[in-house]
Amino acid sequence: MRRRRILAAGGVVVGTSVAGAASRLTDGAELVARARDSSDESALETNAETLLSDTVHETTLYEIDAPADGPTVMIFGGVHGDEYNGIDVAREVVDWAPDAGTLVTVPETDRVAVENDEREGVDGDLNRQFPAEEGPASDLAVGIWDAVERHDPDVVLDLHRSLGVYGVHQQYVGQALFYSPGADGESIAATLNDEAVPWYLPMHRFVAHESHLSGPLLFHETARELDAASYLFETTNFLLDRETKNEMTRIATAAVLDRHGLLEGGP
Numbered sequence: 001m002r003r004r005r006i007l008a009a010g011g012v013v014v015g016t017s018v019a020g021a022a023s024r025l026t027d028g029a030e031l032v033a034r035a036r037d038s039s040d041e042s043a044l045e046t047n048a049e050t051l052l053s054d055t056v057h058e059t060t061l062y063e064i065d066a067p068a069d070g071p072t073v074m075i076f077g078g079v080h081g082d083e084y085n086g087i088d089v090a091r092e093v094v095d096w097a098p099d100a101g102t103l104v105t106v107p108e109t110d111r112v113a114v115e116n117d118e119r120e121g122v123d124g125d126l127n128r129q130f131p132a133e134e135g136p137a138s139d140l141a142v143g144i145w146d147a148v149e150r151h152d153p154d155v156v157l158d159l160h161r162s163l164g165v166y167g168v169h170q171q172y173v174g175q176a177l178f179y180s181p182g183a184d185g186e187s188i189a190a191t192l193n194d195e196a197v198p199w200y201l202p203m204h205r206f207v208a209h210e211s212h213l214s215g216p217l218l219f220h221e222t223a224r225e226l227d228a229a230s231y232l233f234e235t236t237n238f239l240l241d242r243e244t245k246n247e248m249t250r251i252a253t254a255a256v257l258d259r260h261g262l263l264e265g266g267p
């Protein structure tokens with residue numbers, strides 16, 4: 001049984017007096033357990049593919065095909081290389097076991113940035129390199145977009161981490177789920193608030209924002225060009241330790257898979 005820990009930055013325990021309430025097996029943990037386990041794991045087909053071979057950007061894409069038909073979901077970690085939550089969780093997702101559809105994951109999307117533990121790699125900020133109607137704006141963006149087009153996802157989830165909280169700290173967008181028109185950001189944010197955010201961190205409740213699609217972000221482009229239900233997830237460094245951020249990211253990822261029909265027992 002997994003126990004959730006909610007620690008403040010610096011290791012000070014927040015809410016020790018309610019540790020019992022926080023450490024029960026939450027529905028969020030059950031959701032993640034459903035994503036990790038399949039009724040028939042021997043029927044899963046897995047494949048790995050090298051993107052941007054023989055370049056400084058070389059990185060690996062992982063594909064898991066479930067036996068039952070379903071949508072293709074594509075998950076990105078490390079579009080910003082210092083946002084560990086997305087990288088850590090995308091590396092885990094490679095071993096998840098969907099019951100239906102296809103799960104495609106790129107854990108280290110900007111590999112140079114990930115290796116340098118920096119937001120941007122040698123081609124700058126990858127999440128500003130998908131301008132509308134112009135085509136991808138760097139060698140890395142071209143290579144990533146080529147993989148997106150080949151896998152033609154129905155659903156896209158890009159995993160990020162901010163420094164502050166939306167609406168509290170100016171210019172920071174933490175604890176938010178941005179989504180393309182027609183995607184179901186509201187219900188996924190509601191699931192996160194029910195299953196991933198303890199009551200004693202009310203500032204850390206997630207807000208859902210339907211996004212206009214005119215910007216240069218990867219999830220804008222997947223919605224514009226492929227009509228994919230597209231999500232950008234942002235947790236925050238503010239008061240949350242690494243495992244708490246990871247658990248929120250894990251639950252968000254499982255909630256997207258569940259909402260879009262990749263997990264048994266889902267909608």
Ligand SMILES: [Zn+2]
Binds near residue numbers: 080083
């Ligand atoms: Zn980011």
